[in-house]
Amino acid sequence: MPQPELTLFHFPGACSQVALCALEEAKLDYRLEVVDLAGGKQNTPDYLAINPLGKVPYLLIDGVGLGENAAILSYIALLRPEAHLLPSPADPRQWAEGVGGMSFCGGTLHPAVRGIANPFRLTTGEVEGVRERATELASKAFKQANRRIGEKGWWLGDWSIVDVYLHWAFEVATSRGFDATPFPHLAALTERLMERPSFARMMGLKQPA
Numbered sequence: 001m002p003q004p005e006l007t008l009f010h011f012p013g014a015c016s017q018v019a020l021c022a023l024e025e026a027k028l029d030y031r032l033e034v035v036d037l038a039g040g041k042q043n044t045p046d047y048l049a050i051n052p053l054g055k056v057p058y059l060l061i062d063g064v065g066l067g068e069n070a071a072i073l074s075y076i077a078l079l080r081p082e083a084h085l086l087p088s089p090a091d092p093r094q095w096a097e098g099v100g101g102m103s104f105c106g107g108t109l110h111p112a113v114r115g116i117a118n119p120f121r122l123t124t125g126e127v128e129g130v131r132e133r134a135t136e137l138a139s140k141a142f143k144q145a146n147r148r149i150g151e152k153g154w155w156l157g158d159w160s161i162v163d164v165y166l167h168w169a170f171e172v173a174t175s176r177g178f179d180a181t182p183f184p185h186l187a188a189l190t191e192r193l194m195e196r197p198s199f200a201r202m203m204g205l206k207q208p209a
């Protein structure tokens, strides 16, 4: 069956890198459109006409848009089940663990990481208090993730796209001064994930030419 036509809207270093890695891992053909978040291009009329929320990732599937990392990752996983991005939905319990991992990254970690990286997005006042509280929230969540990776090896036991999502959140936090020392299993993720060609390619594609 021919694959749908796919276009991913992405910005290097943003959470859209997880969707990019999923497309690579699933060996799908896709077009990459860089939205310059640093230059505010997500809020231009042209991009808002495509995605009114002005966010990446955004995936056009045969011209019709899909937002939210968890939805995009689920779609790619189901489109190419042989890539094992997530557990099979034939096992509801395991599938739910995969959804739980994506929700943890998108719903729990991402807002805390945003408070560390971009606290000015969350307040019109002083940013230091926001960063302090966000650091506390991130510490609690990363502690649980670090323990889980230490015990199971990967978030689900076997590699999944959740590990790539977790890596993104940890990398953003630590690149903005969050102390990695108490989380050795998370700190080791980059090197371990680099052994996967899809991840290495995604990291290579991170910087715009």
Ligand SMILES: N[C@@H](CCC(=O)N[C@@H](CS)C(=O)NCC(=O)O)C(=O)O
Residues within 6 Å of the ligand: 014, 015, 016, 037, 042, 054, 055, 056, 057, 067, 068, 069, 070, 106
């Ligand atoms: N809930 C969304 C969050 C997406 C999101 O916040 N993306 C950020 C990049 S990491 C973005 O597009 N920021 C641009 C902005 O908010 O102006 C998801 O999980 O896909």
